[in-house]
Amino acid sequence: MKPVVSLADVSSYLPKDRVSADYFAKYAESGAQASNVMFKAPAFRHHVAPGETPADMVEAAIAPLFERQGADFLDEVDVLITHTQLPDLGIVGSGGDIAHRLGINPEWLIDLHNGGCAVFVYMMKIAKQILETTSARSALIVTTQNCAGQVFTQDQVRTLPQAAIPGDGAAVGLLTKSDESPILDIEAIHLPQYAGQMTVMADPPRKYWEAGEGQMHLGFTESKIAKVLARGNRIVPEVAAQVCKRIGVKSSDLDLLVTNQPNRLFLRNWRDALQVPKERHPDTFEDCGNLFGAGIPVTFDRAVREGKVAPGSLVMFAGFAHAGDFAAATAVRWKG
Incomplete structure (x- = not known):
């Protein structure tokens, strides 16, 4: 019989730099796409700080979990699945760096490069499958969006209607073999x-x-x-x-x-x-x-x-x- 798997906890992080729509409006060029509903800008978004890495963001995002789950909850994490919109490490991705920063050495370490805006659900599916079919005890799923403040603020890009839409942030989910909050x-x-x-x-x-x-x-x-x-x-x-x-x-x-x-x-x-x-x-x-x-x-x-x-x-x-x-x-x- 398969064990019940739960999304036991979720925590998140937003960078400190809160940017208003005015920042982009002063650079915006006119054009047909500017009036398209796809590019109606939000009032605010957050941007990563210069030099802020995915591992930095994840470390900040996971902090509340230590308060709620206990100081040693990472000891039981046998599965780490990460998704980084803009990996700062070419070829290998950010998963290994994140694991090192968290001080864990999971049996399953997966850098998931597809899944896009629905990747959190996709990571839940993969982690659930691993927990149901192996001896792995718990899984950490991590998603980091970090391209708004690095790609969309470049001087040639920030004039485009699309530049005002993205924001940066990171989140962590903890999956456990329990009926705490069953999937x-x-x-x-x-x-x-x-x-x-x-x-x-x-x-x-x-x-x-x-x-x-x-x-x-x-x-x-x-x-x-x-x-x-x-x-x-x-x-x-x-x-x-x-x-x-x-x-x-x-x-x-x-x-x-x-x-x-x-x-x-x-x-x-x-x-x-x-x-x-x-x-x-x-x-x-x-x-x-x-x-x-x-x-x-x-x-x-x-x-x-x-x-x-x-x-x-x-x-x-x-x-x-x-x-x-x-x-x-x-x-x-x-x-x-």
């Missing part, structure tokens, strides 16, 4: 035909590793934006509804819906599609912008700290990645 079900779907549509480009064109004059940024066209909007509007409610079906509840009965947060339009459309009222769909978009993979856990952590998640709440985490090549959802019975 009820997880749905994850890959749509690899769209994987190549999230492109990084520069002017003049070059490979991302090649030297050149133009600064790298995400490549958007009106056609691509329309397709991403259509896919994202569809696939997030689909994966959430599939989880609801399997656990035998209506989406309207969810106590909390926590999604990634690319923009206000997606947030509204998702809760409308799932018939979840706004007060049960928290987001941190206005204060944090699009946190990419850190959006779901950062928002949930804030909701818990603000007393918006009652013990026994049925919580749905859901999101999609990149141009729509991945989507995932999971339901957790949160016991606090």
Whole structure:
């Protein structure tokens, strides 16, 4: 019989540098994309400090867990799964550096480079599978979004409409073999035909590793934006509804819906599609912008700290990645 696996705890970190939309407005160039709903800027976002590394961010994010779980809870972490939006170490990624900083030597150490804005759910799925099928005792899942203050503030990039949307932050989740806050079900779907549509480009064109004059940024066209909007509007409610079906509840009965947060339009459309009222769909978009993979856990952590998640709440985490090549959802019975 498989053990019950729980999302036992979540904690997060936001960099100290809180940047208003005015910073980008003074550099912004006009153009068709500037008025697109995809790029309606939040009021604020946080930016990593110069020299701040993913390991620094994770160390700050995990600090509250020591207070709640005890000073030695890391001794039982046999699984570490990390996702870093902008790894500061080429080739090897940030996982090893994070493990070293935390002083752990897990049997399972996975640097997960896909999953995008839905990566927290994807990491839960992988960690749950390992805990259910091996002798591993607990798992730590880590997501770090650190490109807003490093990529989108470059002088050539900060003029683009997309530059004002992202923010930086990090979050950590602890999974244990217990019924503390059981993970009820997880749905994850890959749509690899769209994987190549999230492109990084520069002017003049070059490979991302090649030297050149133009600064790298995400490549958007009106056609691509329309397709991403259509896919994202569809696939997030689909994966959430599939989880609801399997656990035998209506989406309207969810106590909390926590999604990634690319923009206000997606947030509204998702809760409308799932018939979840706004007060049960928290987001941190206005204060944090699009946190990419850190959006779901950062928002949930804030909701818990603000007393918006009652013990026994049925919580749905859901999101999609990149141009729509991945989507995932999971339901957790949160016991606090």
